[in-house]
Amino acid sequence: FSAEQEAQALRKAMKGFGTDEDAIIDTLTKLNVSQRQQVLITYKSTIGRDLIDDLKSELSGNFERVIVGLMTPTTMYDVHELRRALKGAGTDEGCLIEILASRTNAEIRHINENYKTQYGSTLEDDIVSDTSSMFRRVLVSLATGNRDEGTFLDEALAQQDAQCLYEAGEKKWGTDEVQFMSILCTRSRCHLLRVFDVYRGIANKDITESIKSEMSGDLEDALLAVVKCLRNKPAYFAERLYKSMKGLGTDDSTLIRVMVSRSEIDMLYIRREFLAMYGKSLHSFIKGDCSGDYRKVLLRLCGG
Helix, strand or coil: CHHHHHHHHHHHHHCCCCHHHHHHHHHHCCCCHHHHHHHHHHHHHHCCHHHHHHHHCCCCCCHHHHHHHHHHHHHHHHHHHHHHHHHCCCCCHHHHHHHHHHCCCHHHHHHHHHHHHHHHEEEEEEHHHHHCHHHHHHHHHHCCCCCCCCCCHHHHHHHHHHHHHHHCCCCCCCCHHHHEEEEEECCCCHEEEEEEEECCHCCEEEEEEEHHHHHHHHHHHHHHHHHHHHCHHHHHHHHHHHHHHCCCCCCHHHHHHHHHHHHHHHHHHHHHHHHHHHHHCCHHHHHCCCCCCHHHHHHHCCCC
């Protein structure tokens, strides 16, 4: 890998009349996130121009969004997406839920630090001013990045938590949402997987079915996302991708965000889950749903 060679290749693809989109796709999709950052710096030092500005002036639409996303460091990409979800036209609740429910404690902490530096306000303050009621409390809890990450399993506590969830929902009239939040958003993954097993025995139904019957709207979506991410993160992202493309029209924001943010983390697993869940490959789904350079770059990120 030579950052200088790649920088020159990108400059050549954009210089003069017309843009060589294929060359841009080839160059950027064969590199990983840290190599792309080196190219960014080298481009500035050897060519004296800002690569992202150049890309933005040459490209447009969804294709531009993918390429600029690829050029953005992982944490900053999440930061920008959260900010867009909170401060854009209307709130993109799906984006807030997806990022906050799926990132690790360390990732959330980095997001918080960078968000504050970038925008001068804290992520928590912006969530509080832009969302409301119980949904707001769940997001604030997830945004602290304070989930127990231990692997110790206390069987008695698992039994107790499962009973608590049962009594907070199925067993009573109305729902004690705070109980759901405090257990689902703070306990460790290993503990909660056990709680879900015990819960099924007590309630005779899966925790997700109870959440669906007890909650609604954004709160329901948020807690379901938490459970799905704990159980099988790639399957959660496979479902996000499927929903972004199925039916009429495409939810490009979600499609782009998942493809860009997971391309180097668990895309292989997401592809496998997608095929198992929907009987069609992610590749064929993208092919049928997108077109042009946008389709080309997404297929390259998808691989296979």
